[in-house]
Amino acid sequence: MPIAGTHLPFPALVGLEPAQQALLLLAVEPELRGLIIAAPVGSGKSSLARGARSLLGPASAPQ
Numbered sequence: 001m002p003i004a005g006t007h008l009p010f011p012a013l014v015g016l017e018p019a020q021q022a023l024l025l026l027a028v029e030p031e032l033r034g035l036i037i038a039a040p041v042g043s044g045k046s047s048l049a050r051g052a053r054s055l056l057g058p059a060s061a062p063q
Contacts, residue, residue: 013044019039020048027056037049
Protein backbone atom coordinates (compact mmCIF):
# COMPACT_ATOMS: atom_id res chain seq x y z
CA MET A 1 0.00 0.00 0.00
CA PRO A 2 1.52 3.37 -1.00
CA ILE A 3 2.08 6.02 1.63
CA ALA A 4 -0.16 9.05 1.17
CA GLY A 5 1.62 11.98 -0.47
CA THR A 6 4.43 9.92 -2.01
CA HIS A 7 4.94 9.14 -5.67
CA LEU A 8 7.57 7.88 -8.06
CA PRO A 9 9.41 10.45 -10.15
CA PHE A 10 8.07 10.70 -13.70
CA PRO A 11 11.27 9.37 -15.37
CA ALA A 12 11.45 6.41 -12.96
CA LEU A 13 8.40 4.70 -14.46
CA VAL A 14 9.97 2.11 -16.75
CA GLY A 15 7.96 0.57 -19.57
CA LEU A 16 5.55 3.50 -19.88
CA GLU A 17 7.61 5.56 -22.32
CA PRO A 18 4.84 5.94 -24.97
CA ALA A 19 2.42 7.20 -22.32
CA GLN A 20 5.10 9.51 -20.88
CA GLN A 21 5.72 10.98 -24.32
CA ALA A 22 1.98 11.45 -24.86
CA LEU A 23 1.67 13.31 -21.55
CA LEU A 24 4.61 15.57 -22.41
CA LEU A 25 3.12 16.33 -25.83
CA LEU A 26 -0.18 17.13 -24.15
CA ALA A 27 1.65 19.58 -21.87
CA VAL A 28 3.31 21.53 -24.70
CA GLU A 29 0.63 21.43 -27.41
CA PRO A 30 -2.55 23.27 -26.37
CA GLU A 31 -4.56 21.92 -29.32
CA LEU A 32 -4.34 18.41 -27.86
CA ARG A 33 -7.38 18.27 -25.63
CA GLY A 34 -6.85 15.13 -23.59
CA LEU A 35 -5.39 11.69 -23.24
CA ILE A 36 -6.81 8.28 -22.41
CA ILE A 37 -4.42 5.70 -21.04
CA ALA A 38 -5.93 2.23 -21.16
CA ALA A 39 -3.85 -0.44 -19.44
CA PRO A 40 -4.28 -3.30 -17.01
CA VAL A 41 -4.66 -2.80 -13.28
CA GLY A 42 -1.28 -2.30 -11.63
CA SER A 43 0.50 -1.01 -14.73
CA GLY A 44 1.30 2.40 -13.23
CA LYS A 45 -1.35 4.67 -14.77
CA SER A 46 -2.00 6.57 -11.54
CA SER A 47 1.69 6.82 -10.72
CA LEU A 48 2.30 8.18 -14.20
CA ALA A 49 -0.41 10.83 -13.78
CA ARG A 50 0.88 11.86 -10.34
CA GLY A 51 4.46 12.01 -11.64
CA ALA A 52 3.43 14.15 -14.62
CA ARG A 53 1.51 16.52 -12.39
CA SER A 54 4.45 16.95 -10.02
CA LEU A 55 6.79 17.52 -12.96
CA LEU A 56 4.56 19.94 -14.86
CA GLY A 57 2.65 21.60 -12.02
CA PRO A 58 -1.09 22.10 -11.73
CA ALA A 59 -3.07 22.80 -14.86
CA SER A 60 -4.48 26.26 -15.32
CA ALA A 61 -8.03 26.66 -16.54
CA PRO A 62 -8.51 28.23 -19.97
CA GLN A 63 -9.75 31.82 -19.90
